[in-house]
Amino acid sequence: MARPVLLLKNPSTPSDPYDEEFRRHGYHPVFIPLLHHSHWDRNDTIGYLTSNEFLTTPTFIITSKRGVEMFDDCLSDVDEATRCEIFGKTAYTVGPATADELSRIGFTNVRGGEQAGNGRKLAEIIYQELGPGNHRMVFFTGEIRKDILPKALLNYGFDLTERVIYKTEDRDDIEDQFTQAWTQHRDQNPWIVFFSPQGTESIVATLTAPRQSGEAPAAGQVPVASIGPTTEEYLKDNHITPTVVAAKPTAKSLVDAILSLAQ
Numbered sequence: 001m002a003r004p005v006l007l008l009k010n011p012s013t014p015s016d017p018y019d020e021e022f023r024r025h026g027y028h029p030v031f032i033p034l035l036h037h038s039h040w041d042r043n044d045t046i047g048y049l050t051s052n053e054f055l056t057t058p059t060f061i062i063t064s065k066r067g068v069e070m071f072d073d074c075l076s077d078v079d080e081a082t083r084c085e086i087f088g089k090t091a092y093t094v095g096p097a098t099a100d101e102l103s104r105i106g107f108t109n110v111r112g113g114e115q116a117g118n119g120r121k122l123a124e125i126i127y128q129e130l131g132p133g134n135h136r137m138v139f140f141t142g143e144i145r146k147d148i149l150p151k152a153l154l155n156y157g158f159d160l161t162e163r164v165i166y167k168t169e170d171r172d173d174i175e176d177q178f179t180q181a182w183t184q185h186r187d188q189n190p191w192i193v194f195f196s197p198q199g200t201e202s203i204v205a206t207l208t209a210p211r212q213s214g215e216a217p218a219a220g221q222v223p224v225a226s227i228g229p230t231t232e233e234y235l236k237d238n239h240i241t242p243t244v245v246a247a248k249p250t251a252k253s254l255v256d257a258i259l260s261l262a263q
Helices: 017-024 042-049 065-075 078-086 096-103 118-128 148-155 174-188 201-207 227-236 249-261
Strands: 003-008 027-032 033-041 059-062 088-093 110-113 136-142 160-172 191-194 224-226
Touching: 003 017, 003 033, 017 027, 017 191, 017 249, 033 065, 033 136, 042 059, 042 160, 042 249, 059 118, 065 136, 078 174, 078 224, 088 118, 096 201, 110 118, 118 148, 136 201, 148 160, 174 201, 191 227, 224 249
Parallel strands: 003 027, 003 191, 059 088, 059 136, 088 110, 136 160, 191 224
Antiparallel strands: 033 160
């Protein structure tokens, strides 16, 4: 029987690279959705995308796959000629998954991607490619975001505009979903994979609470994987030491880290 992997994330659509990579290596991925994503103001975003301000801006940044999904949804209400004009812009992003999504919806000049594992690295890449100057660009983001990337670009002297296009809220049933998945798969020694601190507070509390009946795991009694150093630090701050940490925030690196323990 395939060993379960409890993935603490919303599954990506139309396919999820973590689902595919774990299945390819004989694991049974189980998604536990944590977050609900929605437009910040869809009509406002559509208005901005069709404005002269944006259409005359050659470069934009979007670092979240959820942000790309909201962006794409808004483009569905934009006329074809304007969409083609937008698709001609240079798009900078973080990580291969978001880069692939931008390419999928129609952008042909996607930069950063796999070479940019985080916001700081992306800022360096943008500066290396564009050089010094008052370059105009737009950063499409969620209401919750780190300020490392915009601070770095502003320090480089770029003319950066930020536009919030989506919001993220924790689901109400996170703890129930996790407990149900754990109860169903606990006899198969499942992995628990953390992708971000957001939405995991109740799960962390469950892992670190004293247990009597064994209905839920305790920290140190179950293998835990972290997608990267930021999430690793968050877990350690909450008295959970990950068993493995992915070298890169990719499905292959995560699975490779887990497989390395069996070698």
